[in-house]
Amino acid sequence: MLFTSPEFLLVFLPLTLLGFHLLRFFGSERLCVPWLFLASAVFYAWWSPRFLLLLIVSMLVNWVTAHAIARQQGSRRKMLFVFGLAWNLGILAYFKYADFFISSLDTVARLDWPLLHIILPLGISFFTFQKIAYLADIHSGYAKPGPLTDFALFVFFFPQLIAGPIVHHSEVMPQFRAMGAKPHDKDYALEASIGLTLLLIGLVKKVCIADQLAPYATNVFDHAAQGSYRIGLLAAWQGALAYTVELYTDFSGYSDMAIGLARMFGVKLPANFNSPYKSASIIEFWRRWHMTLSRFLRDYLYIPLGGNRKGSLRRYLNLMITMLLGGLWHGAGWTYVAWGGLHGLYLLVNHAWRNFTKRAVPSLPAWLITLLAVITAWVFFRASDFASAANIVEGLFGLNGTGDPIPGARRATGLLLAALALAATVILPNSQQIMRRFTPVLGPVEPPRGTMGRLVWTPSQATAALSAAAIIAVVLYSWGTTEFLYFQF
């Protein structure tokens, strides 16, 4: 069920909210968590009842393992943790990477093994990470296992089940516990207003921006993949810029929706994006882009590998390993690994620059260089193979001249729209900043600078009219809505 679909917006969400508030009205707050778990299970089963079973079994195994780890000490504790880790990574490896492994082996060793064509369970990359983090923290003694209902909702909570934000158990489980307690001091009308506004911001980003720009990117990338078109300067910039904005508005739009939906039930989630295209360095970019993934990779991969505690060389190696695996997490393909590797390289250069020179690059060139590096890397992320990625990168840097005429790509509309949308992502405040008066996310919100600081949401007739205009625009443009890009990861 897509957040943008009528069945979600007109049936599932109202019914889930109604049930939630009826339980509260009749003094059965303790049933709110099981109710949300049930609704989340229906939400997932809408896509595939078969995989719902997999998710339930996996959740139960993790819950039992977590309790077993907590009861044991020494080597048994470690063995149980390794089992839990292997269980989660095994499921991820089988469903996501088996075909990738076989095809890579086929290519290298010319084995001609048939592919398994396994269907990827929706959201597997996201909920696997959450469960691994949970087990790791119980193993380290940072957390204690809780009741099954809270854990089940932690795994299943529908707003962030499919594509994050990747939440840490310590962030949401206390909120689930509070949800079941009496009396409530929450103003749920206010929670609903905040949640609704965030949901609308996300819907506008997805339906009115990402989906409208997608054809411009697809046109260029598809022609590049055909092999017979040389992608010229303008077409390459149209494709790359359109995709740069599409990916951001699609994924950050989904995150806004997730945060808004959770807030309707009084649950705050962590921010996932903080205007990443404003970054003036790659280090800053990774503090602003997919923040909950960056946090997970840092805490559960980079630091366990040694982080920066074992010298510069080892630090760079750890960084590169983290980014390569981060790339592979996004998709079972070598272009994703290359994208991760490119960002690893960027980070090495960025850290090396900071270590070896004390000179700061002026902010405008620093921003431009960062943006160019990010856009170039997105080409590898989006391209279906290295040849088409190279074709577009050559086009970006003018090596293909004006290139071959591509139907639709020579019009300036796509390039202009993408450039304008990119400028908006840089100039305008982001959703957390617009909603900052009501602490929309867990953790602090960076206030916007200058006149943009005036753009702040409060309940008023004007904002109600604006929100109504937003939902009307979403309805009108939702005709050709596609799945969220990050669903495939």
Add this chain to the structure above:
Amino acid sequence: MTARTYLKHFFAFALSGLALIALVGLGVDGFGVFGTRLIAESHFPSNLRLSVSGDRVTKAIEIAERHGDTILFLGDSRAQHGLDPDAPTLAGTTAYNAALAAASLREQIMVLDYALSHEPAIKHVVWGLSLEEFPFAIATSGDYADSGFAHRSIVSGFLRHLFAVDWAGASLKALMEAPRHVRASMKRNGVAAVDGDPVEGPAIAARFEGELAGTARELHGDLSQSALDEAQAMFVPKLAKLKAAGIDVDLVIEPMHVWRLEFFRLVGIEAQHETWKRGLAQTVETLASEPGAGKIRLFDFAKPHPFTEQSVFDPPLKGERRYFLESSHFYPWLGDKILAKLLPRRGLRETSSFGTEIVPGSIDEDIASAKSDLDQWEASHPRDVGYVRELIPKR
């Protein structure tokens, strides 16, 4: 303002806005909003490829609902855009344009069978033919997938059509234009109306360039001869059946701009184009001896003529109109001249030199004159020839 009041205002504004859009849409252009697409997918006839294209869905339903058409237009997008059932020469008769964009001969035959099964009154078929669409299999993708009814319930499809941004925009535009005139941007009698007036200047050159450059990718050498033969083999018995059923058939080799003829020559498919024309002529000759009251005729419009040689760079001469949208699609006023050639009004003799009826033995002369006319055009239009040559991508 309290949060509760805010929520009340939000829902009031949103519902009012949506209601207004619905009212404007229904009031201004009810048919345009809902068209004839209010039939669930499960009700679509199975003998037409209904699962892929909006036009295909609309036309299938219209064909099933209309009554009394005596003339049927078949073909690809050229015929769909260029042959208007409201042409003056057809006054007094009713016709329907069942041509479909990108329809290969296989699909055109499917449409014909479907139309005949729903409309027994059809007595005349005008069949637009082009080499480019002749041999291919039925395409597997189309715009039905984008339609509000694709894989959805009828209510969902209904709402999606009502609240689609293009329809809402069209309704508002019509409302704004209402004091002058209301022109619904919808198709009538199956002809696909081209929005707006013909463009001139750099825009028209860009259209020609885009079409030819796009064609250059797909059509850079001989088409598969076996696929052409296979299509031809499928064509002959179908025409024989029409003849036997007493239905007249006019086969129209659709006109193309001289740039496209030149393009065919430059990419090396001129000879194949000629062979294809000869094959059609042979088919008509063969069918002459088959039983039946129907007449099968063949007309060739795909050759140089002042209409098809109209300058791309300069605006049309005084008294003329722009005849081509780009190199392969023509406007209905050129289509009217074709129809006037095929179906001259009673009492009026058609005198235009545009198009030639191919009679037994005349195909070689027709091809030779077309070739010689193209040679002459080449000699007198070196700039055009150079321009077309540049569009052919280097390989």
